[in-house]
Amino acid sequence: MTARNIALPEAITADWMSREHAGILAASAGGDLRLDCARLRRLDSLSLAWLAGLHAQMESAGKRLVLVGIDARLKSELAKATLPRKPGVSGGRDEMGNERNEKLAYRVGEAAHALGREVRDLFVLLSESLYWSSFGMFKKKTLLREDTVIQMVRLGSNALPIVLLLSTLIGFTLALQSGIQLEKFGATVFLASGIGISMVTEIGPVMTAVILAGRSGSAVTAEISTMVVQEEVGALHAMAANPIHFLVLPRFWAMSLTLPLLTVCSAVGGIAAGLVVGVFFFRLSPASYLNELKGAVTINFIGQALIKSLTFAWIIALVSIQKGLNVRGGADAVGKATTSCVVTCIFSIILADAVFSFIFYY
Numbered sequence: 456m457t458a459r460n461i462a463l464p465e466a467i468t469a470d471w472m473s474r475e476h477a478g479i480l481a482a483s484a485g486g487d488l489r490l491d492c493a494r495l496r497r498l499d500s501l502s503l504a505w506l507a508g509l510h511a512q513m514e515s516a517g518k519r520l521v522l523v524g525i526d527a528r529l530k531s532e533l534a535k536a537t538l539p540r541k542p543g544v545s546g547g548r549d550e551m552g553n554e555r556n557e558k559l560a561y562r563v564g565e566a567a568h569a570l571g572r573e574v575r576d577l578f579v580l581l582s583e584s585l586y587w588s589s590f591g592m593f594k595k596k597t598l599l600r601e602d603t604v605i606q607m608v609r610l611g612s613n614a615l616p617i618v619l620l621l622s623t624l625i626g627f628t629l630a631l632q633s634g635i636q637l638e639k640f641g642a643t644v645f646l647a648s649g650i651g652i653s654m655v656t657e658i659g660p661v662m663t664a665v666i667l668a669g670r671s672g673s674a675v676t677a678e679i680s681t682m683v684v685q686e687e688v689g690a691l692h693a694m695a696a697n698p699i700h701f702l703v704l705p706r707f708w709a710m711s712l713t714l715p716l717l718t719v720c721s722a723v724g725g726i727a728a729g730l731v732v733g734v735f736f737f738r739l740s741p742a743s744y745l746n747e748l749k750g751a752v753t754i755n756f757i758g759q760a761l762i763k764s765l766t767f768a769w770i771i772a773l774v775s776i777q778k779g780l781n782v783r784g785g786a787d788a789v790g791k792a793t794t795s796c797v798v799t800c801i802f803s804i805i806l807a808d809a810v811f812s813f814i815f816y817y
Contacts, residue, residue: 460523462491467502479509487518492525498532506533576781577773583699584707584773602705610671610706611713617670618663618717619724625662626654626725630732643737647744648751650729655752655760656815659722661808664767667714668800672775675706676796679779680789688780698780707772714768715761722760759815763808770803 461479464471482488488509498506513520522530630650637643679702682688691698726748733739778796782788 460489460491462493463495465494466497466499467495467505469501472501472505476505480512483513483516483518487521488513489521489523491523492529493523495525495529498529503533573777576777580703580773580777581769584703587697587699587704588708599700599705602701603708606705606709607713610667610675610709611717614667614670614713615717615720618666618721621666622654622659622662622721622724623728625658626650626728627732629653629658629725630729631736634732634737638737643733643739644743644747646729646733646737646739647747651726651748651752652756654722654725654729655756656763657808658725660718660760660763660767661804663714663718663721663764664771664804665801667710667717667768668771668775668804669797671710672771672800673793673797675772675775676779676793677789679776680782680792683780683782684785684789702780703776706776707769710768710772711765714771715764718760718764759811763811766807766811767804770807771800774800774803 461475461482479488510520522533525533630646633649634643634646637646637649679688682702688698688702691701730741730744733744734741775796778792778799782792
């Protein structure tokens with residue numbers, strides 16, 4: 456087969472490639488392709504990718520790409536340029552290693568891009584929720600009070616029994632195990648301060664948030680994602696209605712109001728369980744328990760608990776709503792969105808609690 460000669464310019468630009476690429480491919484149809492590189496002085500990432508792709512095309516067609524008169528420096532740069540190979544095409548050990556590395560880098564980059572996109576969507580949703588809950592209320596009626604009350608009952612008050620039950624059991628267990636260790640040193644009177652501080656600042660807010668993430672957050676995601684799949688959200692857009700007012704704000708405010716209240720109930724349940732353990736197992740008087748508790752749990756600890764619970768409420772509300780609004784597909788997508796919501800909420804709650812620990816204690 457006859458080789459066709461084509462002279463390259465001093466720099467391979469995007470305009471030059473757009474003009475000449477089709478002609479170069481047509482010239483290679485009759486045989487090998489020779490590129491005269493005598494005038495070529497510079498190769499950027501775009502030209503390197505173009506030459507590497509052209510070489511791969513010629514190689515797949517059983518032809519050769521010959522570079523004539525190329526500078527040694529440019530030749531070394533071109534030798535480093537590679538294209539991802541299709542699985543099963545490369546046979547060498549190095550090629551397979553490179554392919555795995557490229558796949559790993561691609562997956563890491565894709566995951567980082569998806570994470571950045573979700574964080575951006577969450578901040579956009581937070582800004583819109585705060586805006587329509589404050590300054591936007593002067594423009595039009597945005598907060599639907601009836602829907603907010605309904606969501607408070609569904610997401611908050613209906614979760615009170617399970618929150619009280621679990622907090623009481625955890626407080627009972629924690630008080631019993633702590634009291635056994637304190638009794639060895641004759642310091643069982645400090646049981647009240649330990650239970651009070653831990654329930655108010657850590658266990659109460661975190662445990663309540665985790666319970667609501669699994670119970671209420673998943674319900675919000677399933678409900679909104681079903682509305683998206685059934686095109687009910689699209690119908691709101693078609694009627695020029697803002698979904699923020701009907702879907703986001705009632706759930707955002709319901710979670711923001713109920714989670715701090717449930718956190719208080721959780722802390723009270725755990726402290727009450729500690730009182731029962733202290734009185735019946737370690738012979739503490741109720742007066743000494745309550746006096747120690749009053750001196751240990753200060754207003755600063757209560758403020759920390761309220762700040763944490765409000766932050767956790769925003770995390771649960773925004774993540775569950777964002778997962779629901781971004782669902783694509785059918786019933787299978789609804790299940791995946793619900794699972795992703797619970798996992799993301801719990802991870803974000805634990806991460807936020809760790810950040811608060813550094814802020815409050817260091």
